[in-house]
Amino acid sequence: MRSERDGIGEILLEDEKLYGIQTARAAENFKLEYKKTNLQLIYAIVTIKKAAAITYRKLGIGKDGVYEAMEYACDMILRGKADEAFITDALQGGAGTSSNMNVNEVIANLTLLKLGFKRGDYHIVHPLDDVNRGQSTNDVYPTALRIAAIKMLRKLSESCAKLQQALQIKENEFDNISKLGRTELMDAVPITLGQEFGAYAQAIARDRWRLYKVEERLRQVNIGGTAVGVGNNAERKYRFGVIEELRELTGIGLASAEYPMDITQNNDVFVEASGLMKALAVNLMKISNDLRLMNSGPKGGLSEITLAALQMGSTIMPGKVNPVIPEMIMQVSMRVMANDFAIGAAASHGEFELNAFLPLIADALLESLTLLTNAAELFRTKCIELIKPNAERCRELLELSYAFATAYTPSLGYDKVSEIIEKSGGSPQKAKEMLND
16 A cells, blocks of 8 residues: 545555545545546547647656656557546546546656656656646646547548438439328328438538538637636746647647637537537437338338348337337437537536536537447448338328329419319329319
8 A cells, every 4th residue: 555645634545556646535526436537538638748748858848757758658548558547537526627637647657657666656756746747627628628529520520421421322222212201290292212311311411511610619729728728837838839749649730729718718619519419419310210200110100111120129029120220319319419408508607717517518528429429320330221112112102192182283273172182082093083184
């Protein structure tokens, strides 16, 4: 066991633990048993620490060999060699300070081990004086969230592009299948099955474009702004150098915010990104529900399409198969909509120079990104690409309807066509004959 002390008191830690006293306190204080801080956010924080270490090494600041060893420690973490050391709960007080300290302590201890010292020898490498030098949770955490969000948004945009393409393939494949169009779930006018899928593809195309464009706002970061955006305790050369290193490490065109205090105070860009994900969720839910209805049956429903049978659907009814992928997509959409509300509520409580509720924003935003990316991929591969049309059933339902009648209104008038339909006695075929007469 090793002993660590802070201004509150002393804590004993097992010797092999890579984290320190601040992480241990956070783990106890926020023991929600909910879920841990998203690893993509942790890795983004570590990337910032590596950029800072490279900058200080190039500037010749710090003790000999410390920042070189710190770079090695960051690389270890980014290779997934210390995942178990990041134990802070996703929801925590302090605007993300506990997650930042968790990273600071793990990097400090890995650096100590690289230099041949013991964990906790903070007089050699200190989590704050060395790892967190020139930084604050208030510029590190929001910058890290932007980096993680951009990387995940790119993956989501790619998944949407593939889904759009799959829908367009079905649009062409189903182009010659006539069917009944419906408005308000009631018989409307003839359309093709391909036209329905083409409309779905257009909706996803808009989502893809919107998500791609929001990256422009996310690239504006406040790193170097420290506590409130005015750069307290950060060397001028560091502030310019760290952003250059971050661009190189992430491959993202990050830019120092023109007004860093704005980025520290305000989180509307995350609300914007979440709102665009909510729009995608709305479209995915609408498409999924349409597919459930068109797939309904197989004998007592519409049965205009057949979704792939992926698993048995009942523990009591033999042969029943459910539309499980659309049902899953709809649940994902509901979760994303709920996350959007949480993000908006949290962002609105950024009192004065800092938002204390960034951990909720981060957790909800990254969860939505993960869910939507994976959902879009599963929707494409396990549902859309496997859909089979039931052309005969589509034709049957079309012929059983009065959908053809609308075409006669320009020549006969709305009232006359309505009168003929009424006189047909519920027979579309008779109505057609009467209209043609």
